Each structure stands twice: as C-alpha cells, then as structure tokens.
Amino acid sequence: MTEINEKKFDEQSIESVGAKYDKHNQELNKPKKFQWHLDLSEHPPEIFNYTLYLSVFVFGILGAARGYDEGNISGNIVLPAFKQMTGLADTTKSENALANLKSNITSMVQLGSIGGAIIAMKSVDFFGRVRAMQVVCVLWIIGTIIQITSSTVGQLYAGRLIEGLAIGQTVSIGPVYLAEVSPSVIRGLCNSMFAGAVYFGIMLAYLTNYGCVLHVPAQIDGHINQSQWRYTLTPKIVLAGLIFIMSFVFCIESPRWLLKKNRPDQAIEKLSKLRHLPKDHPYIIAEISDINEQVMAEKEATMHSNIISNFREIFTKKSIAYRLFAITGLAQVLGQWSGANAVTIYASELFSLAGIRGTDTLKMSAVLGVVKFVSAYLCAFFIIDVFGRKRALYSGLSLQMICILYYAIFLTIVPQAKETDAVLTSSQKRAAKGALAAIFLSGTGWTMGFNSIQYLLGSEIFPLNIRSFAQSLVMILHFGNQYGNSKALPKMMLSMNSYGAFYFFAGVCCLGLIWGFFLPELKGRSLESIEEVFTLPWYNLRRCNSLVPDHSQIHKVRFTNSRGNTGFDHVQYNLDTSKPTDEFIEDLMRRDSTESDKKEDVEKKV
Known part of the structure; x- marks a missing residue:
C-alpha cells in the first residue's frame, strides 16, 4: 500500500513539475506586446x-x-x-x-x-x-x-x-x-x-x-x-x-x-569594461x-582558411x-x-x-x-x-x-x-x-x-x-x-x-x-x-522568430528585481529553457520539496 501511495505521489509530483515547467517555458517564449520604447527590463x-x-x-x-x-x-x-x-x-x-x-x-x-x-x-x-x-x-x-x-x-x-x-x-x-x-x-x-x-x-x-x-x-x-x-x-x-x-x-x-586572436583574458577584461560589470558576473560569463x-x-571549421x-x-x-x-x-x-x-x-x-x-x-x-x-x-x-x-x-x-x-x-x-x-x-x-x-x-x-x-x-x-x-x-x-x-x-x-x-x-x-x-x-x-536563423529555407526566413527561438545564454539571465539593483542575489540563470531536462525537473522537485517542508514547519508552529 505504501509503495502504491509513493508511486502515486511520484507521478503527481512529476505531473506537477511538468505543468510548472510548461508554464515557465510558455512565459519565457510568450510573444511580447508591441511597445513604443525599448524593453530593457531583462538586462542589467x-x-x-x-x-x-x-x-x-x-x-x-x-x-x-x-x-x-x-x-x-x-x-x-x-x-x-x-x-x-x-x-x-x-x-x-x-x-x-x-x-x-x-x-x-x-x-x-x-x-x-x-x-x-x-x-x-x-x-x-x-x-x-x-x-x-x-x-x-x-x-x-x-x-x-x-x-x-x-x-x-x-x-x-x-x-x-x-x-x-x-x-x-x-x-x-x-x-x-x-x-x-x-x-x-x-x-x-x-x-x-x-x-x-x-x-x-x-x-x-x-x-x-x-x-x-x-x-x-x-x-x-x-x-x-x-x-x-x-x-x-x-x-x-x-x-x-x-x-x-x-x-x-x-x-x-x-x-x-x-x-578570435586567442587573447581570452583581454577579451574578458574589455567586455567587463564595456559592460561595467565584474568579470565573474553571470551576464559577462554568458556573453563570453x-x-x-x-x-x-568556426576556428575548428576554418583552421587553414585564407582569402x-x-x-x-x-x-x-x-x-x-x-x-x-x-x-x-x-x-x-x-x-x-x-x-x-x-x-x-x-x-x-x-x-x-x-x-x-x-x-x-x-x-x-x-x-x-x-x-x-x-x-x-x-x-x-x-x-x-x-x-x-x-x-x-x-x-x-x-x-x-x-x-x-x-x-x-x-x-x-x-x-x-x-x-x-x-x-x-x-x-x-x-x-x-x-x-x-x-x-x-x-x-x-x-x-x-x-x-x-x-x-x-x-x-x-x-x-x-x-x-x-x-x-x-x-x-x-x-x-x-x-x-x-x-x-x-x-x-x-x-x-x-x-x-x-x-x-x-x-x-x-x-x-x-x-x-x-x-x-x-x-x-x-x-x-x-542569427546563424541558426539561416538554417531555414529562404521562404521561411520572414517567420524566423516563430520558427527559431533565440537560445543565446545571455537571454537566459533573468533579473527579478526592480531596475537599479543587479546584485548576484537578484539574478536567475536558466541553463536551458528549450526542453525539460532531468536536472531541471530535479531542481523544481527539490524546490517543491523545500517549500512543502517549510509549509509543514509553519503549520506545526501554528
């Protein structure tokens, strides 16, 4: 009986996690309404x-x-x-x-x-x-x-x-x-x-x-x-x-x-200066x-390239x-x-x-x-x-x-x-x-x-x-x-x-x-x-935004706080938003478990 109940709990948990993932993914990929100004909210x-x-x-x-x-x-x-x-x-x-x-x-x-x-x-x-x-x-x-x-x-x-x-x-x-x-x-x-x-x-x-x-x-x-x-x-x-x-x-x-010239330390230093962020900031790491x-x-593909x-x-x-x-x-x-x-x-x-x-x-x-x-x-x-x-x-x-x-x-x-x-x-x-x-x-x-x-x-x-x-x-x-x-x-x-x-x-x-x-x-x-866009046939290029989402790492760095505060505590870094990987599901289950434990502790105290 216990095994059956545990099995049901696992199935319900997985369904719950899947539903939460679907909702999370839909929000990320949901088309934004047109605005007469630039939306800078997702960038530090x-x-x-x-x-x-x-x-x-x-x-x-x-x-x-x-x-x-x-x-x-x-x-x-x-x-x-x-x-x-x-x-x-x-x-x-x-x-x-x-x-x-x-x-x-x-x-x-x-x-x-x-x-x-x-x-x-x-x-x-x-x-x-x-x-x-x-x-x-x-x-x-x-x-x-x-x-x-x-x-x-x-x-x-x-x-x-x-x-x-x-x-x-x-x-x-x-x-x-x-x-x-x-x-x-x-x-x-x-x-x-x-x-x-x-x-x-x-x-x-x-x-x-x-x-x-x-x-x-x-x-x-x-x-x-x-x-x-x-x-x-x-x-x-x-x-x-x-x-x-x-x-x-x-x-x-x-x-x-x-x-491109094999100077990664200088590249990180220059990018840090251009972005006014520390070298180990998630945004810098993502962009680099x-x-x-x-x-x-491209270097591997063009190792011996010339004119x-x-x-x-x-x-x-x-x-x-x-x-x-x-x-x-x-x-x-x-x-x-x-x-x-x-x-x-x-x-x-x-x-x-x-x-x-x-x-x-x-x-x-x-x-x-x-x-x-x-x-x-x-x-x-x-x-x-x-x-x-x-x-x-x-x-x-x-x-x-x-x-x-x-x-x-x-x-x-x-x-x-x-x-x-x-x-x-x-x-x-x-x-x-x-x-x-x-x-x-x-x-x-x-x-x-x-x-x-x-x-x-x-x-x-x-x-x-x-x-x-x-x-x-x-x-x-x-x-x-x-x-x-x-x-x-x-x-x-x-x-x-x-x-x-x-x-x-x-x-x-x-x-x-x-x-x-x-x-x-x-x-x-x-x-x-943009390179992914041109994997489409020419007649579908005009629909590239619906057919080829932007999976760049910098678009996975989310800032949950109000503008003006971009400390590390306010950064969410989603390593993958294209599919529900095992690690992603485990993270959500672990978070659900933690929230459940906290809720039980509160109820006990009450």
Whole structure:
C-alpha cells in the first residue's frame, strides 16, 4: 500500500513539475506586446553606460567621412572658382564632355572607396577595429591635404582617390565594431549611429558650403578667389584629427576580435569594461560563453582558411551565398539605385530644376542636410530597434517612392521651371514647393529605410570568421553601385530627360518593397543566434522568430528585481529553457520539496 501511495505521489509530483515547467517555458517564449520604447527590463542597467556610449560615439561618427565628401562635392561643383580650376566652366566643351568631367570629379572618391573596401578585407582583422580606424584617419588627412593644395584637376583626382581609400574602409570598420560591442537589445540603435553620422557629415558639408559662399568673397581684386572652395575641405582634417585622438582615449577593442586572436583574458577584461560589470558576473560569463562557443566552432571549421577559402566558402555554401547575393547584395543594388545618392550629390542641381536660383540652391541643400541628419537619428533612437528592421524599411521606402514619383511627375508637367527667366502660374508655383518638399521627405524616407538596413544587415548576418571579409565584399558592391550611379546620373538626366531618371528610381523603390517582404526580422537577437536563423529555407526566413527561438545564454539571465539593483542575489540563470531536462525537473522537485517542508514547519508552529 505504501509503495502504491509513493508511486502515486511520484507521478503527481512529476505531473506537477511538468505543468510548472510548461508554464515557465510558455512565459519565457510568450510573444511580447508591441511597445513604443525599448524593453530593457531583462538586462542589467550597468551595461548601458558611458564607456559603451563613448566607444559607440567615436566609431559611429566615423560615418561622417563619407557623408561630408558627398555633401561637400555637391556644393563645390556649382562654385565658380571650383568650376574654373577643374574646367567645368569651359564653354568650348560639349554638354556630354562636361557631364563626363563632372561625373569623374564626383565619383572619384567612390572609385577609391572600392579599393578601400578591398583593403578592409584584411586590415580590419589584421590591425583590429581600433587600430584600423586610426590608420584610416591618417590616410583621410593625407588625401584631404592633396586636394586642398591642388591646382589641376589631375591632382584633385589623386587626392579624392586617396580619400576614397580611407572612406572605403570606414564602412567596414564602423558597422562591424558597432555590431560586435553592442548589447543585442540596442544593436540596431548603435549601428544606426554610423548611418546617421553620414548625414551629420552631409549637413556639416552643406552648411560649410553655404557659409563659405556667404562670407568668403568669390573674387578678390577682379580675380576668382580659389580659397572659397578650399576652405570647404578643411573640416575633413578637423574631423579626422578628432576621431584619431578620441580613439586613443575612449575606444575599447572588440572582445570578439580579441577572442578570435586567442587573447581570452583581454577579451574578458574589455567586455567587463564595456559592460561595467565584474568579470565573474553571470551576464559577462554568458556573453563570453556565447562568443567563445561560436569562435571555437568556426576556428575548428576554418583552421587553414585564407582569402581563397573565404571566397570558396561564400560561393559554395548556399546559406552564406544567399546572405551575400540575395540579402546584402540586393540591399546595396536596390538602395544605391533608389535615387537617394543622386539626391545627395546633385542636390543643388535638383533644386534648380524646381525653380530655385543662385545661392538659394546651397541654402536649400543645407536645409536638406539638417532634415536628413535629424530624421536619421530619430530613426536610430525611436524606430530601428523599437519598430523593427522590416517595418522601418517598409515605411521609409514607401515614403521615398511616393516622393520621388511626385518629383518625376513635377518635372514631366512643369519642365520650364528650370529656366532662369521662367514665369510660373500660381498652381505651378505651388507644385514647385511640393517638389521641394518631396526632395526633403525623400531624404527622410531614405534614412528610415535603406540607409540603416544597408549597413546593419551585413554586420549582423555573416558568421564571425568571415564577417569583416564578407562586409568588405558588400561594401565593394556598395561603392561600385555608388560609383556607377554617380557616373550615370548626369548622362541619365540628358538621355532619359530629368523626369525619366526619377521614374526609374521610383520603380527601383517598388522592387525594394517586394524584396523586403522576404527578409528576416533580426531585432533583439544575439549575433550568435542569427546563424541558426539561416538554417531555414529562404521562404521561411520572414517567420524566423516563430520558427527559431533565440537560445543565446545571455537571454537566459533573468533579473527579478526592480531596475537599479543587479546584485548576484537578484539574478536567475536558466541553463536551458528549450526542453525539460532531468536536472531541471530535479531542481523544481527539490524546490517543491523545500517549500512543502517549510509549509509543514509553519503549520506545526501554528
């Protein structure tokens, strides 16, 4: 009889434990309601600290390198002194020859950036993220000095090409570092700091161009003042110098890179500094465990890897090939041909097509820079990690497509707006104002959509062993398309008419919306868990969060107390939440037994 009762008790206990486990597991995997703010409750507040933010700021502001050049050259090509020095003011040249010369000048940095992205395949991993950034700053300063001192278009080409070698590396160094050091819950925000800094650079360049036109005379004693356009280049030296100095003071090397280089003690030390937690804290142990597990597995698989084996892995492994060509590759192609790059580089000319004249084109360009800068950081802080990658892409791309389509229709209906002596009706004037607003809003749409995605995807979805290599390939494609776009647009505006080019851009935006439907949503996932996502077939990637839960160790560290207290007594560390292991059941039974004993003691006392 006793044996039967004990058996029944055991069965009831196991059923009770199983029920408790099921409830526990359901609560962990229960989808959370959408909130208009980041849910930081499951992370210790110490990890969101000034050390992390300063490192993120320095690497993030590196994005201004590319942005400043794009904004700067768009203003310089309309300045009389610059046009005289480069030959753009030569009236003996044909329209096609001038268009070709203009495209060569504007696109030379993009051409150099292709070489820079190739260099970054090795430099980012060889030097480390911090040291590689310091080398880039020196190269950036050298290229700028050559441009400032140039008196011929050939020397200007050389300076812009060298600057491009630096800029091409920034787009690998910045996003890779930011993705590696950021807590998963704010990884999109941190990576968007780099994308947003592109528009900080553009805004700064537009304002510098406009300021130099207002305060530096175009002529001195009847001669064209070449200093006017040279002054617009000097902020590049200031930016590069500040980043170089701050990198020594504020930046901490990526723990992932240190583990990859067999320096585990330094990796733990740096991660501890970045997270403001002791080295033996469960969160640090969990994160190091995640990183180390992936690094060790990849080292074993790629023990004798080299550039040839990296290419082989990319082209022979279906999962990685799909990530390169169908996701990051198409992101670059669709993003660069969606018209945003054309709007940035040729903003002054596009404003003139809408009826703006003289220095007002530079003023409108400065306003465009401010709009893009503000919208880029609003997106970084309130959209990309809150709204999600895909929702941000849909919203931004839809807005961009509508605005570009409106501008194309305006150019079709009111082509005379570009004429200097054009007389517009009241309805045409209102339409012209609408065209100006469309240019501004298209920039807002771009910063919400493709601008963040094109940097973020490449830094998230590739395995650690080829992450910087693959990101460099992606950036080669990025600058290759940007170079082609910069070269092609002046001729597209001639051969297709101005409106034809923008109808083309609107069509690309439409294709982008279709492409975005099949993307996986990676918001909040750890980098280590993303590899599991790509075990799914391509048509199921968009449902990855329901099909492939994030089993990363850091998501098993639970903080049961209120915010502001993260002592060890308030940490629950669940070693496994995917299945009811024997150990887990035993723990629950032991806890039930303890609670039962306590209850009996209380009853006896009563």
